[in-house]
Amino acid sequence: MAKRPALSTRSLLVCAAIGVATGIIGGIAGLVTVPVLAGPLFFLYGLVLGVHVLPGIIAQEVLRLPMVALMTHVVAALISSAFNPMWAMRFIGTALLFGAIQEGVAALTRYRSWGAWRFFVSAVVIGAVVAVVVWFAVDLSTFPFWAQISYLTISVLGPVLWTAVGLGIGAALRRAGVAPR
Numbered sequence: 001m002a003k004r005p006a007l008s009t010r011s012l013l014v015c016a017a018i019g020v021a022t023g024i025i026g027g028i029a030g031l032v033t034v035p036v037l038a039g040p041l042f043f044l045y046g047l048v049l050g051v052h053v054l055p056g057i058i059a060q061e062v063l064r065l066p067m068v069a070l071m072t073h074v075v076a077a078l079i080s081s082a083f084n085p086m087w088a089m090r091f092i093g094t095a096l097l098f099g100a101i102q103e104g105v106a107a108l109t110r111y112r113s114w115g116a117w118r119f120f121v122s123a124v125v126i127g128a129v130v131a132v133v134v135w136f137a138v139d140l141s142t143f144p145f146w147a148q149i150s151y152l153t154i155s156v157l158g159p160v161l162w163t164a165v166g167l168g169i170g171a172a173l174r175r176a177g178v179a180p181r
Contacts, residue, residue: 007071010180011063015072018062022055022072023079026091030084037138043150049130050158052076052094054166056102057119061170062179066103066111073099101126116167123163127156 007015029051036048055076056069077095081088105122131152134140140148173179 007065007067008180011065011068012071014063014178014180015059015068016075018058019055019072019075020079022058023076024083025054026052026076026080027083030080030087030091043147043154045134046127046130046151046153046155046158047161048158049094049134049155050127050160050162052098053102053123053126053159053162054169055095056099057123057163057166058170058173060102060106061114061119061167062173064111064114064179066106069102069106070096070099073102097129098126101129119163119167120160123159124156127159130159131155 029048033045033048036042036045052073055072059068059072073095074092077088077091080091084091102122105118105125109118134151134155138151140151143151
């Protein structure tokens with residue numbers, strides 16, 4: 001007797017479609033990263049980086065299955081890499097980190113709780129990780145105090161705001177019948 005696969009072909013195709021769509025958005029975010037960081041509104045970088053939560057949030061909201069966040073993040077990273085191949089490892093590293101955090105929070109609830117609060121917990125964790133990484137990466141201690149506070153606040157709020165967007169998209173896709181029955 002054949003054993004049922006962990007994810008159906010339909011679920012894998014949904015992950016791939018979400019990954020491609022969000023990978024394009026991530027690629028565009030990658031293209032605007034340098035101008036944002038070099039410009040006067042550098043402290044908005046958290047909003048740019050936060051867009052990378054979308055693949056996992058949308059996939060988990062639509063499919064509500066284990067491993068879909070991680071799988072969708074990897075597809076999105078590969079698509080984003082086409083926009084800026086030099087950053088391929090950054091895209092893949094971010095995908096693995098964000099996907100692992102989203103899967104970890106879902107695993108803590110044994111993949112049984114799909115309330116919005118759970119998605120926002122993973123967003124805040126991702127935002128906190130981003131804030132710490134950004135602090136050291138740009139040596140934030142050399143910036144004026146207002147810039148430090150703005151940078152850190154937006155680094156945490158960026159993933160939270162993009163999570164809200166992702167939940168809206170995921171809910172619309174579920175209503176449209178994209179989720180397997």
